[in-house]
Amino acid sequence: MKICVLIKQVPDKDSSLTIADDHLTLVENNITWVSNESDNYALEEALLLKEKHGGEVIACTLGKDSARQVLKDALAKGADRGIFISDSSFDNLDVLSLGKVIASTLEKENFDIIMSGLQSDDQGNSQLGLILAELLNMSHGSLVMGTEIIDDSTIRVKKELEGGWFQWTKLSLPASISIQSGINSPRYATLKGIMMVKKKTVDDVTASDISSDALESNVTINKIYVPDKTKETQFIEGSPEEISEKLVELFKNDIKVLN
Amino acid sequence: MTEETRQVLDVDVLFVGAGSASLAGALHLKRITGKAGLDISIAIIEKAREVGAHSLSGAIIDPRTLNELIPDHLEKGVPFEAEVAEEHMYYLSSKGKFRFPYLPKSMSHHGCYVASLGQFTRWLGKICEQEGIDIFCGFSGSELLYENEKVIGVRTGDRGIDKHGNHKSNFDQGVDIHAKTTVLGEGTRGSLTKTLINKFNLMQGKNPQVWAIGVKELWQMPKDSIKPGYVAHTMGFPLGHDIFGGAFIYGMKNDILDLGLVMGLDYKDPSIDPHHELQLLKTHPWVRSLLKNGKMIAYGAKSLPEGGYFSLPKLTVDGAMLIGDSAGFMNGQRLKGIHLAMKSGMEAAETILNALQKNDFSDSTLSDFQNRIDKSWIKTELYKVRNFHQAFDYGLLPALVNTGLGLLTGGRAWGVLNHLPSKNGHEHLTKLDSGSQSGGNGGNSKYDQLEFDGNYLFDKVTNVYHSATAHDEDQVPHLHVQDTDICINRCTEEFGNPCKYFCPADVYEMTGEDNNRHLQINFSNCVHCKTCDIMDPYQIIEWVPPEGGDGPAWVNL
Numbered sequence: 001m002k003i004c005v006l007i008k009q010v011p012d013k014d015s016s017l018t019i020a021d022d023h024l025t026l027v028e029n030n031i032t033w034v035s036n037e038s039d040n041y042a043l044e045e046a047l048l049l050k051e052k053h054g055g056e057v058i059a060c061t062l063g064k065d066s067a068r069q070v071l072k073d074a075l076a077k078g079a080d081r082g083i084f085i086s087d088s089s090f091d092n093l094d095v096l097s098l099g100k101v102i103a104s105t106l107e108k109e110n111f112d113i114i115m116s117g118l119q120s121d122d123q124g125n126s127q128l129g130l131i132l133a134e135l136l137n138m139s140h141g142s143l144v145m146g147t148e149i150i151d152d153s154t155i156r157v158k159k160e161l162e163g164g165w166f167q168w169t170k171l172s173l174p175a176s177i178s179i180q181s182g183i184n185s186p187r188y189a190t191l192k193g194i195m196m197v198k199k200k201t202v203d204d205v206t207a208s209d210i211s212s213d214a215l216e217s218n219v220t221i222n223k224i225y226v227p228d229k230t231k232e233t234q235f236i237e238g239s240p241e242e243i244s245e246k247l248v249e250l251f252k253n254d255i256k257v258l259n
Numbered sequence: 260m261t262e263e264t265r266q267v268l269d270v271d272v273l274f275v276g277a278g279s280a281s282l283a284g285a286l287h288l289k290r291i292t293g294k295a296g297l298d299i300s301i302a303i304i305e306k307a308r309e310v311g312a313h314s315l316s317g318a319i320i321d322p323r324t325l326n327e328l329i330p331d332h333l334e335k336g337v338p339f340e341a342e343v344a345e346e347h348m349y350y351l352s353s354k355g356k357f358r359f360p361y362l363p364k365s366m367s368h369h370g371c372y373v374a375s376l377g378q379f380t381r382w383l384g385k386i387c388e389q390e391g392i393d394i395f396c397g398f399s400g401s402e403l404l405y406e407n408e409k410v411i412g413v414r415t416g417d418r419g420i421d422k423h424g425n426h427k428s429n430f431d432q433g434v435d436i437h438a439k440t441t442v443l444g445e446g447t448r449g450s451l452t453k454t455l456i457n458k459f460n461l462m463q464g465k466n467p468q469v470w471a472i473g474v475k476e477l478w479q480m481p482k483d484s485i486k487p488g489y490v491a492h493t494m495g496f497p498l499g500h501d502i503f504g505g506a507f508i509y510g511m512k513n514d515i516l517d518l519g520l521v522m523g524l525d526y527k528d529p530s531i532d533p534h535h536e537l538q539l540l541k542t543h544p545w546v547r548s549l550l551k552n553g554k555m556i557a558y559g560a561k562s563l564p565e566g567g568y569f570s571l572p573k574l575t576v577d578g579a580m581l582i583g584d585s586a587g588f589m590n591g592q593r594l595k596g597i598h599l600a601m602k603s604g605m606e607a608a609e610t611i612l613n614a615l616q617k618n619d620f621s622d623s624t625l626s627d628f629q630n631r632i633d634k635s636w637i638k639t640e641l642y643k644v645r646n647f648h649q650a651f652d653y654g655l656l657p658a659l660v661n662t663g664l665g666l667l668t669g670g671r672a673w674g675v676l677n678h679l680p681s682k683n684g685h686e687h688l689t690k691l692d693s694g695s696q697s698g699g700n701g702g703n704s705k706y707d708q709l710e711f712d713g714n715y716l717f718d719k720v721t722n723v724y725h726s727a728t729a730h731d732e733d734q735v736p737h738l739h740v741q742d743t744d745i746c747i748n749r750c751t752e753e754f755g756n757p758c759k760y761f762c763p764a765d766v767y768e769m770t771g772e773d774n775n776r777h778l779q780i781n782f783s784n785c786v787h788c789k790t791c792d793i794m795d796p797y798q799i800i801e802w803v804p805p806e807g808g809d810g811p812a813w814v815n816l
């Protein structure tokens with residue numbers, strides 16, 4: 001199996017974010033950057049498949065220079081090599097154009113599987129895996145909570161449906177698979193793994209390496225702001241019996257956590 | 260997994276902690292061994308997820324050591340914010356502000372640079388890696404390894420253990436890193452350092468180490484309202500004359516202002532709360548005016564060793580040495596330790612080169628480190644201020660007199676005594692029944708006036724949120740309290756549980772009523788300042804590193 005894992009560098013969810021005065025960007029000098037959470041699960045899933053079936057895991061990121069770190073981390077955990085796509089002309093592209101850049105980079109590698117996290121913690125588009133499947137003519141599975149290789153041309157994936165339901169589906173390879181957080185327990189980078197990083201290669205890709213029709217962005221950001229607080233607290237009064245009755249009612253009809 | 264399968268990594272020299280002490284030491288060692296024709300392996304382990312994420316300081320950096328280590332640091336892009344452009348020293352009353360009539364030259368910061376220690380260590384770490392030093396982030400040293408009383412390396416902490424102590428599916432057993440010499444650069448109150456000092460009685464015949472705690476906020480200010488390189492220090496309010504310490508206010512680039520308060524961990528009143536003192540400071544009209552229309556963007560706290568020259572432990576044992584804040588190379592009078600930490604690392608490197616050439620890593624060779632320190636400018640600098648902190652036992656005004664007389668007499672206390680003794684910081688705490696404090700179990704009444712409005716003044720939980728601290732909750736708490744019965748009974752009665760107050764991150768909480776009271780430890784709030792380990796009156800709190808990679812994620816502190 002030749003597997004590519006897409007990993008994005010995003011602001012740490014625990015860092016306190018400050019919106020810049022222009023309301024278009026975040027103040028970057030106080031942000032800690034980390035690998036996107038669900039991408040870590042995707043990497044682990046890829047490494048597990050490799051351990052079971054052999055092959056190669058290649059980590060790929062598109063981002064600013066600081067994003068090299070996510071590749072280093074992936075290599076330390078066991079990815080075999082990295083692909084680093086970076087160019088200032090990619091900075092403000094929308095997800096479709098980014099998909100074209102990545103597809104153009106990955107096309108010649110002929111991957112059996114491209115794994116990505118379900119969505120990035122920053123933009124939350126949740127589209128890249130699907131776009132790549134379309135551009136590279138692969139089958140696609142999303143919200144994946146389990147994988148099983150059947151044979152050289154088939155993979156079974158367990159997809160999360162609503163309300164606690166799951167569905168196993170067979171996909172023909174090559175496939176682009178978007179992984180849901182929680183599918184496995186991501187490993188730690190080991191000392192030996194970190195020492196190996198120096199011996200592994202990372203290929204740099206810039207705009208001149210990309211063969212794609214004109215890249216543009218059809219999405220513009222007009223304003224970034226903290227959502228207005230719309231939460232309402234409801235107080236339920238009455239005797240304990242009345243309260244529990246009303247609660248059950250609410251759980252059933254409003255919040256829909258009981259049937 | 261068993262002992263037989265535990266992995267062992269052999270290196271020539273291991274540094275614990277990627278602070279400025281270790282980074283400078285490792286870099287210097289790599290270079291001088293290279294020049295001497297030795298190709299050695301050097302590793303640094305760091306408990307933070309990345310270099311710099313657990314670095315917190317002022318900071319005004321004295322470039323003296325950097326000029327020796329990396330003379331072309333400006334070309335190499337050292338991330339200094341600005342050269343110190345103007346400096347002020349004020350005495351604050353609760354509303355007023357008085358300029359000190361005269362700023363002694365030795366306390367001036369002329370020629371120094373305002374910087375973020377975290378940015379500085381990140382930069383230095385990259386240079387180390389470029390020159391072939393392995394830095395392993397997310398690995399804490401959890402145990403020193405011995406062979407016949409000789410230190411042979413460090414065991415890193417296990418990862419992937421749940422709160423009951425069971426292995427999770429991603430369990431990763433700690434590795435034994437064996438080294439010819441292990442250098443402890445763990446910074447303030449190092450956890451391995453503490454065990455080493457106790458095991459070999461390294462403080463024997465020395466003044467006990469005394470610490471201070473620094474609590475700090477970063478403020479994003481409106482454009483051009485704070486000048487990069489602006490430096491102000493204050494004394495007086497809110498600490499008064501009985502508590503050692505003062506505030507610092509520095510201007511960084513991009514309109515960021517550093518605001519911090521340092522106070523001695525040898526105060527008397529157990530209801531003193533360093534976080535609240537910092538909030539009080541912001542009620543001062545002048546400080547408040549400086550912060551006008553700003554926004555607090557980051558928070559952190561860290562202790563620092565203040566004891567000075569007479570509190571330095573014996574620095575070496577067979578196979579190991581202590582550098583930087585782990586040893587206590589901090590100039591309390593100048594509030595500067597970075598250049599000393601780096602220089603001590605470099606002197607350690609020189610000692611190790613000699614040991615490598617003799618192939619002898621016993622104390623008899625390594626102890627030459629002390630001689631090197633004494634021959635270097637470290638001793639000259641620290642010896643001049645050797646009695647600085649001790650005099651604060653007598654209060655602020657006598658101490659200032661002492662500082663003045665010391666300046667005239669090369670550091671003699673009161674102008675006469677060569678060596679003032681001191682006692683452990685926690686031993687200064689007075690019991691509730693002695694009536695010497697304003698608080699009690701209800702907290703200190705001087706904080707009643709604090710209104711945490713969320714704009715200028717913040718409660719601890721809000722501040723901790725801004726330290727970006729995260730610990731996996733499913734692990735064994737890394738704050739070990741030997742006997743919580745003491746907390747619930749004796750301490751409540753005798754001291755009113757000072758842990759509730761001195762912890763700047765709300766880790767310690769007494770919950771329940773009467774017979775059901777218990778100590779709740781919110782370890783995931785911990786910002787790794789080590790104050791509890793230092794200030795607990797019964798010395799039953801043991802700070803050990805949590806799972807590697809956990810803790811604050813500081814960027815510019």
Ligand SMILES: Cc1cc2nc3c(=O)[nH]c(=O)nc-3n(C[C@H](O)[C@H](O)[C@H](O)COP(=O)(O)OP(=O)(O)OC[C@H]3O[C@@H](n4cnc5c(N)ncnc54)[C@H](O)[C@@H]3O)c2cc1C
Pocket residue numbers: 275276277278279280281304305306307311313314315316317318319320321376398399400401444445446447449450451472473474475519521561562563582583584585588589594595596597598600804
């Ligand atoms: C509020 C405050 C203000 C200060 N202001 C100034 C100033 O203006 N100028 C100045 O020069 N100095 C200042 N200092 C002092 C200065 O910051 C220290 O002296 C200096 O940082 C010491 O460097 P170090 O390398 O010894 O320790 P540190 O910088 O503390 O680094 C130690 C490193 O070791 C890591 N570590 C610890 N234990 C372990 C373990 N068991 N395993 C793995 N890793 C571990 C830590 O995470 C940390 O990264 C200030 C200190 C404080 C707290």
